[in-house]
Each structure stands twice: as structure tokens, then as C-alpha cells.
């Protein structure tokens with residue numbers, strides 16, 4: 318599937334092909350193996366791909382988010398994070414713990430369900446909001 322998608326994207330001159338995998342539990346080993354295979358297959362369709370491997374984490378998840386980041390990073394090498402649901406009660410403090418363990422940049426944060434609620438991450442603003 319992803320092989321076909323990347324091949325078709327190249328043929329059509331697309332700038333970006335996004336493979337959105339369904340939620341995968343890091344505790345389900347066969348699903349993690351499948352994820353590694355998806356990454357390998359993308360690399361076969363284009364040298365050097367995938368250029369980005371992003372993990373979306375739910376900002377309400379707390380400490381478990383750190384475990385998820387570690388497991389997915391070990392399995393497929395993450396290049397970026399997206400942290401959603403920061404409009405809830407959780408302020409995403411786990412990001413501080415994640416930053417200490419894995420130096421993976423945060424690309425976007427989610428603060429609601431609308432398109433414009435996916436915002437670029439600003440570390441200084443985030444730290445201010447955390448302490449407010």
C-alpha cells in the first residue's frame with residue numbers, strides 16, 4: 318500500500334506523501350513489527366524516505382506518553398512530535414520529561430478540533446503557559 322502510494326506520488330510529481338497509520342499500541346509487538354515494515358517499504362519506494370517520522374501523542378496521557386515516545390523512537394526513529402488535546406485540563410507538562418529523555422522536536426500542538434487549532438509549537442510560549 319505505502320509502496321504504491323509513494324510510487325504514485327513520485328509519478329505525479331507530488332511534493333509530499335503522507336502515510337497515516339491507525340493507532341498502534343506500543344505493547345502490541347506484531348503491530349510494532351508492521352510499523353517497521355511500513356518504514357522499510359517506504360525506503361524501498363524512494364531512497365532516503367521517509368523524510369519525517371512523526372508521532373502524535375495525546376497531551377492528556379501523562380507519563381505514559383514518555384513510554385510511548387521511547388518505544389516508537391526505538392522501533393522506527395522519530396523525527397518529530399505532535400502533541401494534541403492541550404485545550405483540556407492537562408497542560409502537557411510531560412513534554413519536559415520527554416525533552417530530557419529524547420531530543421525530538423515538537424512540530425505542532427493541538428488545542429481543539431478545528432483545522433486552525435493545530436498550531437506550530439513555540440517553546441517559549443509553551444513554557445510560559447505551563448507556569449501560568
Ligand SMILES: Nc1nc2c(ncn2[C@@H]2O[C@H](COP(=O)(O)OP(=O)(O)OP(=O)(O)O)[C@@H](O)[C@H]2O)c(=O)[nH]1
Pocket residue numbers: 338339340341373400401402403404426427428429430434
Ligand atoms: N479537544 C481536542 N480534540 C482533539 C484534538 N486533536 C484531536 N481531537 C479529536 O480527537 C478525536 C480523535 O482524533 P483522530 O485524529 O481521529 O485521532 P487518531 O489518533 O488519528 O486516531 P486513530 O487513527 O483511530 O488512531 C477527534 O474527534 C478529533 O477531533 C485536540 O487537540 N483537542
Ligand SMILES: [Mg+2]
Pocket residue numbers: 337338339340
Ligand atoms: Mg487516525
